[in-house]
Amino acid sequence: MNSPTEKLGAAERWTSEAMQRRVKQRYAAERRFKMFGMAAVGLSVAFLAFLLVNMATNGFSGFFRTEASVTVNFPASDVMVDPASLEGDDARSILSGAGLRGAIREAAVDTYGEAGEELFGGSAVNALTDMLVDDPDMLMREVDIMLPVTSEVDLAHKGDGSAAGEALAALAAERGTIDTKFNWTFLTASDATNPGEVGIWGALVGSFLTIIVTMLLAFPIGVLSAVYLEEFAPKNKWTDMVEVSINNLAAVPSIIFGLLGLAVFLNFMHLPRSAPLVGGLTLALMTMPVIVIAGRNAIKAVPPSIRDAALGVGASKMQVVFHHVLPLALPGILTGTIIGMARALGETAPLLLIGMRAFVSSPPTGIMSDATVLPMQIFLWSDEVDRGFVEKTSAAIIVLLLFMLAMNALAIYLRNRFEQRW
Amino acid sequence: MSLMLATIIILIAVGFAASFARSRVKGLRAGGARLNSLPNYHAAYVFLWGAVPALIFLLVWAPLQAMFVEQAVLATPEGMALPDTGFRPAVLAEAKALATGEISSAFNSDARALAPYFEAAIGRYSMIGAFIAFVVAGLGTFFSMRRVGVNFRARNGVERWVMGLLVIASMVAIFTTLGIVLSLLFETIRFFNLVNPIEFLFGLDWSPQLAIRADQAGSSGAFGSIPLFWGTVFIGAIIAMIVAIPLGLMSAIFLTQYAPARLRSWLKPILEILAGVPTVVYGYFAALTVAPAVRDFALAMGLSNASSESALAAGVVMGIMIIPFVSSMADDSIAAVPAAMNDGSLALGATQSETIKRVIFPAALPGIVGGILLAVSRAIGETMIVVMAAGLAANLTANPFDSVTTVTVQIVQLLTGDQEFDSAKTLAAFALGLVLFFITLVLNLYALRVVRKYREAYE
Amino acid sequence: MNDTNTTTQDASTAPATNGPPKMRAENVDVFYGDKQAIKGVSIDIFDDKVTAFIGPSGCGKSTFLRTLNRMNDTIPSARVTGHIELDGEDIHAAAMDVVQLRARVGMVFQKPNPFPKSIYENIAYGPRIHGLTTNKAEMDEVVEQSLRRAGLWDEVKDRLEESGTALSGGQQQRLCIARAIAVDPEVILMDEPCSALDPIATAKIEELIHELRGKYAIAIVTHNMQQAARVSQRTAFFHLGTLVEYGETGRIFTNPAKQRTQDYITGRYG
Amino acid sequence: MNDTNTTTQDASTAPATNGPPKMRAENVDVFYGDKQAIKGVSIDIFDDKVTAFIGPSGCGKSTFLRTLNRMNDTIPSARVTGHIELDGEDIHAAAMDVVQLRARVGMVFQKPNPFPKSIYENIAYGPRIHGLTTNKAEMDEVVEQSLRRAGLWDEVKDRLEESGTALSGGQQQRLCIARAIAVDPEVILMDEPCSALDPIATAKIEELIHELRGKYAIAIVTHNMQQAARVSQRTAFFHLGTLVEYGETGRIFTNPAKQRTQDYITGRYG
Amino acid sequence: STDSVSQLSVVGSSTVYPFTTAVAEQFENANEGVRVKVESTGTGSGMKLFCEGLGIDEHDAVNASRKMKISEFEDCQSNGVTDIVELTIGIDGLTLIQAQGEEQLNLTSQQVYEALAANPYGGEQTAQNWSDISPDLPNAPIRVLGPPPTSGTRDSFVELIMEVGCNANPAMAELEESNEDEYKTVCTKIREDEAFTEAGENDNLLVQKVSAEPGRIGILGYSFVEENLDKIQPVGLDGVVPTAETIGNLEYPAARLLYVYIKGQHVENKPALGQFVAAYKQAWQPGGMLGTRGLVALPEAQRAEADAAADGMTTLTAASFE
C-alpha cells in the first residue's frame, strides 16, 4: 500500500495533463465568481451614485434663483410709508398693506415695457419687503435693485421653461440685467404655494422639534430596557415576551405606528393633530426598539472580565452596570441611537396618518404648535402642480440627504473611534 | 393650592430631608464608623421614599380629582341643565380652562356660567389631594429617616428603586405592542361587522370605489384583499427580492471573502448609506426617474399598455433599498460560520470559491434565509416608495409592467383621501393594518428564530 | 462517604497551622442547572498559608474558588449547597452582605482585567465605592500603599494617569492584585493568575505571592504543578468535581496517597 | 549565527533517517505585518518519522506549521521568506500550485472542524474537488479506505449519512484525519490535535498517529510534553520564534543541550 | 394663551386645499403673528373633524368639494357647533384632457358613459375603440386615466358626467325610480380593464403622462388645465370646450361648486378668523388671486350671495338643506 512506487504514482497524478487542465478550469471558475462579487458591489455602489448624482443635478438649481434688475422710484410711487414707522416690530404688516406689488409692477413696466408686468411675482414683493425692513431710507429715493423673477421666468432662464417664460427671460436679458443668485430664501422661508417663495426652514424646525421629542423619550427608555434585559432580566416567560415584542417592534412596518399614533395619541388622548409632540411620540415608539437592540449588543460586547473585576472588589451588580458597563457600552449605544434617529428623521409614512400632511407656512413655535417635517415637505412638494416645485423638491432632498450623511458619518466615526477590541 | 404647587413643595421639602440624612451619615463616618452604604445612597433613599410615593399619589389623584370636580359641577343647577350629548364634554372642558385661567374667553356661552363652580370645586379637591400627598410624603420621609445609620443598607434600597425603573422601561415595548394590537383590533371588529371576514380575506375583488358614501353611487363595495396582498408580495417579495438577493448576497460574499480589509472598511459604510436614504427620497426617485424609464423600456419592447406606475419600477427601487439589509444579514451569517470551516476546506486544496459555494454558503444558508425573510417583511411593510410610485389599481396580474397596488398604499389612501369617516372604507384601513401586522409578526418571529437558532449552533 | 468522595487529609499537617481556619467549606456541592460541577468538597483555608488548587481542566477548580466569595451568584444557573464560613460566619447567611463579603474576600482572575481607566482610578475604585477614604489625601495614600505592596509602585509612580490597559500583561496582573489589596481584604483568591503571562512576569507574581503570604490568606488555582509546588504550602487536588486529596504541598508531590493524584502529577492526563 | 538563533541539531540522529527529507525548511522567517513570529528556522521532516513541535504558547509553533502547506497565504498580513521544499521542489515556486500543495500536505486542526455535512460527504469533499474518482463506486471505496485508516470505519459505517458534527469530539477529530487522508497526502500536519479532547479520545488519536507513521510524514504541534514524548521520534523546541533545539525525542527530554529547553521541560514557564 | 387665538386650523377637501393654502399664505404675510394650518384630509373626514366641537383646539373651518350634508350638519349641531357659515368660493370644472397638438376631441356625456361604464345600460361592455361607440369618433383604443375611488374628483366625475350620460337614456331614468340600487350599479360603476386606469392623486404626474402619450385621455380639475396648456388641451364635452368663461357661467356641464365652511362661534374669540374670511372674499372676486390659480369665479348673482354670507356671517339653518 505504501510502496515508494505507489507514492511516485500519486505524485504523478498531480502533474498529469488532465489534472493540469482541471486546475485551470477551477481557477477560471474562481476568477468568475470573484468577478460576480465585484460586479454586485459595483452595481450597488453605482445605484447609490446614480441616485445621489440624480438628486444633486436635479436639485442644485433649486438653491439658486433668477433675479432681474428694476428701478423703483419710491417718492414717485403709490407707496406711502413713513420710513420711521418701519423701525417697529410691525414693519412687515405695514409694508404688506403698502401696495409694493403695484409699485414693482409699475417699475417693471417702466423698465421692460408692457410685457414686463408679468416678470415679477410674490417673491419679488417678499424680497423688496426684506430690503425695506433692512434699510427703510430706500423709501426716500429712487433705487436700482435686483428682484427675483417669477418661477416661470426663473425656470426659463435656467433652461427648462415654457415659451412664455422664455420670451420674458429674453426680454429681461435684453432690456435690463438678469442674473442667477444664491437663493437664501430657500433656507430661511417656510412652505408657500408659489415655488419661488418656498423654503425649508419651517420644515427643518419641525423636524428638529420632532426629533428632540423622539430622542428624549426613546434614548432613556431604550437604554434602560437594554440594561434590564441584558443584565438583570431573569430567564422566564415574561422576559421572553418583552424580548419578542422588542424584536418584533423593530421590524413592524412604520405605517402601523402611524395607525397606533392615530388611534392612541389623536383619537384617545386627544393630543393636537400635526404637532411635533405627537410626531415625536410616534417616532419614539418606533425608534425605541432599535436603540434597545443596539444597546444590548453594545452591552453584550463589554467583556465579562470587566464585570468580574468590579464584582471582585465588592461592587454591587447595579454599580457594575452603571460605573463600568454602561460607560464602556456608550459609544456603541450612541452609534445605534444616531442611526435610529437618522431613520426617524427621514420617516414619512406614520406621520401621514397623524395630520402632518399639512400646509404650514410658518415655523412651529413649540412642540404643540402645527408643524410639518422635512420628508413630509418633500412628499407634499412632489405632489404640487407647479413645475417650479420639481427643482425645489430635489433641493429639499439634497438638504435631507446631507443631514442623513452627516449623521451616518458621525455614527461611523464613533464606531471606528471607540471600537474596542477586547 | 394647586397640585403643581404641592408637587414643588414636596420635592423641596424632601430634598432638604435627604441632604440632612446625607450630612448625618457623613458625621457618623467622620466618627470612625465603617458605613455599609455611602452617604449619597442614604440621601437618595430618603428622597425616593419621601417623594416618589407622594408623587405617584398625586399622579393618580389628578384624574380622580377631575372626575370628582366634574361630578360636583354637574350637580349644580346650571350643570344639570346641560344636554347630555357630545356637546357637554366640550363645554365642561372649556369651563375648566376658563376657571384655571388657561383661556380668557369661551367659545361656548354656557361655559362662562359654569366656570365659578369649577373654580370652587377645583380649589376644594386640590386642598384634599395636597393634604394627603403631604401626609404620604411625611410618612415616607419619617420612616426612611429612621432607618438611616451605619449598618443600614441604603444602597440595596436605592437599587431596588432603580430596578423598578428598569422594569418599567422594559415594559414600554409590551405596552406598545399591546397598543398596536388593541387599536387595530377594535376598528377591525367594527369593520367585520360591516364586511364578511371571509370575503375580506379571500375575496379576489378589491374595489371600494362603490362605497365611499352612503348617498353615493352603489353600495355593494368589494373588499376582497387578495389583490392587495398579491400586489404587496409581487412588489416586495418577488421583484424587490430578485434585485436585492443576488446583489446583496454577492456583495456580502465579496466583502467578507475577497475584499482587502481597507476596501471593505470603505465599501461597507457606503453600502449602508443605501439603507439610510429616506424612503420618501426613494419614492421620488422611483416616480420621477425610474418609472418613466421603465415605461419607455416597455414601449421600446413593444408592450403597448405599459403603465407608468408599474410594479417593476417600485419593486426595483425597493430592491435597491433592501440590498444593504440583505448583505448585512448575509454578512453576519457568513461571519458566524467558524473560520475553522474555511481553513478546513482550504487545507484540503479547495479554492476560495469552492469553499464558499460548497462549505460556507450551505453552512450559512439557514441564517441567510432568516435574513431574507426579515428583508421581505421589511419590504412588504414599506410605504412611501409604493405610495409615490406604485399604482392604485388592484390588479391580479403577474405582468411587471402593469400597475398593482399594495396594502400600505391602500391604508394611506383610505385614511387620507376623500371619504366619509365611519364607513367600512375607513375601517378597512385598520383591518388591512392588522393583517399586515400579523403577517410581518409571523415572518419576523419565524425569521428571528431561524437566525438565532442558527447562530447558537456555532457558539 | 462513597469511594469517589473519599478525600485524604493529612492529619500530619494540622498542627502546623495555628488557630482556626480563616475559611472553612463543608460538604459543598455546586450545580450548573442539572449538572453537578462540585461534589461534596470540604476544605479549610488558613490565614498564613498559600493553598493551591490543582487538577485537570474542567475538574471544578475555578468553580470551587468562586463559591468562596459567592462570585457564582452572578451565574444564573449556578446553585451552591453546603456550608461555607469566613471567620466562623456563614457567608450565605442573610446578615452577610455579599458586596462586603467580596470586599473581604478579594479575587484575581486568570486574564488580567484592569478597568479601562487610569492606574490611579483602577486602585481607587474599590475604596471609593466602599467609602473607605474621606478625602483625596487619604485616597492617594491608599493607592500608593496598595501599589507598593503589589510591587508595582516604582514602575508606575510617574504614570498614574495612564490607562491601566496600557501596562504589560504582568504589570496588569499586579495592578489587579493591587486593586484587590486596596479594599483591605482578608482573603485573596487567584484563578490561574499566571497562565496568560510570560515566564518573567510569572516569576514576579510568584515572588509577590511569597511576600503577601502572612498578610492575607491566599488560595490559588493553577494548572502548572511546578508552580503549585513553588508557591504553596498546602495543595488540593481536584478531579471530576471531587476533592481527591488535600494536604501539605511537599507530601502531595512526593508521596501522594491516591493513585489518581499520582497519575495526574506524572502527566498521565490533562 | 547569533546567540538566540543557534539551534542544536543532533548529528547523531541523522543516520537513523533513511534517504532525503520529505520536507525541508531553510532559514524561514515569518512576519505578521511588522512583527516577526518566526526567526530563521531550518528543519527537516522525514518520511517515516513523527516530528513534534513543542514550546510555550505564542512561540510560533502553529505559525511555522502553517507555512509548510502555505496556509499562511490566507492571512493577509502574513509574509514568509526563506526556502521550503517538498520532495526537493520549492513550494513557493511558480510551478507549484498551492491548491495541489495543500492536497499533498494535509492539515488537521486544534479543534475538530468537520463540515456540517454527512460523514460521507465530509470525506468525499476532497476527492471530489480534485476529481480523484470517476464514479460512485470508486468514491465509496475511497471513503471506506480513509475511514478505515483513521480507525473510524467500524464506529460509523452504519451512519454515513449522519452529520459529521453529530459525532463525539474524538470521533470528529478522527473524521478530520480521515478527511485529510482521503486526498492521499504525503505529509500530514497536526496542530494540537488533542488539546480539545478528553484523555480517552486523546489516547485513541495517539494510537492512530502510531499507526499512520510510516505511511505519511507527520508533524505534530503539542503543548503536552508527555504527549510529545509518547508519539514522536523527533522533537523541535521553539521559543520566542526561534528554534532552540531539534533532535531525537529521547535525547531532548533526557538530556537537552540548552538551558532553555531544560527550563521549559521542567516547568519553569508555560 | 393669546398665541393660540391667532392660530387657525383648516381641514378638508384636497380639491379646495390649493385655494385655501394660497389665501392662507397671503393672509399670513399680511398679518404678522397669525398662523394658518391647512390640512388635506378629504371632505368627509374633514367634516367629521370640523364638527367635533367648539374650543381653542378645534378646527375653525373645513374645505369641501361638495355641499355639507344634513347628516353632517346634525352632527355639528349635537356637538354645539350651531353657527356654521357656508362660503361658496368658486367653481371648479371637471375636465377631460388630451395631449397638446392632437386634433381636439369632442365627446358627449353619453359617449363617455358608454365608453367607461362597466355595464353600459346594464349590458356588457364591449367597446374597445372610440369608433365602437360612434363612427364619428376616431378609430383609436379607449385609454383613460382617471382619479382613484378615494378622491373627490372621482365622485364629481361619476356625478357630473357618468350619471348625466346614463340618464340620457330614458330607460335608465325610469330605472332610477323603480330600482335605485340597480340604477346606481348600472350608471356609476366604471370598467376595470385597461381602458380605464386609475392614476394616483398626483395630478401633475397625470398631466405628464397624458402629454407623453397621444391618444390617452385624462380626467382632472380645471385648475390643472390652465397651468399646463402648453402640454395638454381640454376635450370638449357636450359641445362646450371648458374655459374660464364657459365654466364661470356654468355653461360647461361638468362644473362644480366648491365650499368653505366656517365656525361662526369661533369668530368672536378669534378675530383672525373673521379677517381670514374677509381675505377669502377678496380672493374670490373676479381677477382676484384665486382666479390666477385656476378657480373660476362665480356668476354675478351667486357671487353677491356669497359676498353677503361672508360679510354678514350668515349661518346655516336646517331649512337650508331642504
Ligand SMILES: Nc1ncnc2c1ncn2[C@@H]1O[C@H](COP(=O)(O)OP(=O)(O)OP(=O)(O)O)[C@@H](O)[C@H]1O
Ligand atoms: N457557567 C457555567 N455553566 C455551566 N457549566 C459550567 C459553567 N462554568 C463551568 N461549567 C462546567 O463546570 C465544570 C467545572 O468547570 P471549572 O471552570 O470550574 O473547571 P476548572 O477546573 O476551572 O477548569 P480549567 O482548568 O479549564 O479552568 C466544567 O465541566 C464546566 O464545563
Ligand SMILES: Nc1ncnc2c1ncn2[C@@H]1O[C@H](COP(=O)(O)OP(=O)(O)OP(=O)(O)O)[C@@H](O)[C@H]1O
Ligand atoms: N494572524 C496573526 N496576526 C498577527 N499575529 C499573529 C497571528 N497569528 C499569530 N500571531 C502571533 O505570532 C506569534 C506566534 O503565534 P503562534 O500561533 O504561531 O504560536 P503558538 O506557538 O502556536 O502558540 P499556541 O501554543 O498558543 O498555539 C504570537 O506572538 C502570535 O501573537
Ligand SMILES: [Mg+2]
Ligand atoms: Mg478554571
Ligand SMILES: [Mg+2]
Ligand atoms: Mg498554536
